[in-house]
Amino acid sequence: MNLKSNNVRIIDFGLLLAVAAVVCQIGFCSESPKAMKLGGLRNTVQNSxxxxxxxxxxxxxxxxxxxSLIEFGRVVDAKEQLVAGKMxxxxxxAVDGGQNKTYEARVWVKPWMNFKQLQEFKEVDDNHPITSSALGVERGH
Structure with a gap:
């Protein structure tokens, strides 16, 4: 009788594993799209x-x-990244020396700590269009 009950337990456990595998395979255990984006960049409203x-x-x-004496013009594009706060x-x-220029900036914000820090600020080089050679594309490939 003891041998029979052990066999039933093994079969029950095997069925449980099979059901769990099927459930995970069809997606009930997979990450949600929102959870997968944590830490990733997402668009935000730039005119707020x-x-x-x-x-x-x-x-x-x-x-x-x-x-410097750069004058702020407007935000053209904005993305946010969830970190310890938001990046x-x-x-x-912006205007620099009477010329309109475009810059990329990264600002780290932790509102609960009243913390804001500029991480990076650089001019976007608009004078060099992207070419196939800049992308590493070679003829015949």
Whole structure:
């Protein structure tokens, strides 16, 4: 009788494993699309007051750090990344020496700590269009 009950337990356990495998295979155990995006970049509204303020902050911090006189124009594109707070990836139009220029800025924000820090600010090189050689494409390949 003991041998028979052990066989039943093994069969029950085997069925349980088979059902679990099927459930996971059809997606009930897979990550949701939202969960998979944690840490990834996602678009955000670039014409909001908050994004505008972060763009202005980026230009002001760059001016302070580099002793520049760039004038903020507008945020052209904005993406956010969930980190310990949020990392904003902005494309900003500004005026430098009377010329309109485009810059990319990264600003780290932790609102609960009243923390905002410019991580990167660089000019986008609009004078060099992307060519096939810049992409590593060779003829005949």
């Amino acid at each position: 007051l908050e994004i505008d303020d972060i763009g202005r902050f980026a230009v002001q911090e760059h001016n302070k750090n580099q002793n 904003y990836h902005l494309t900003v139009e």
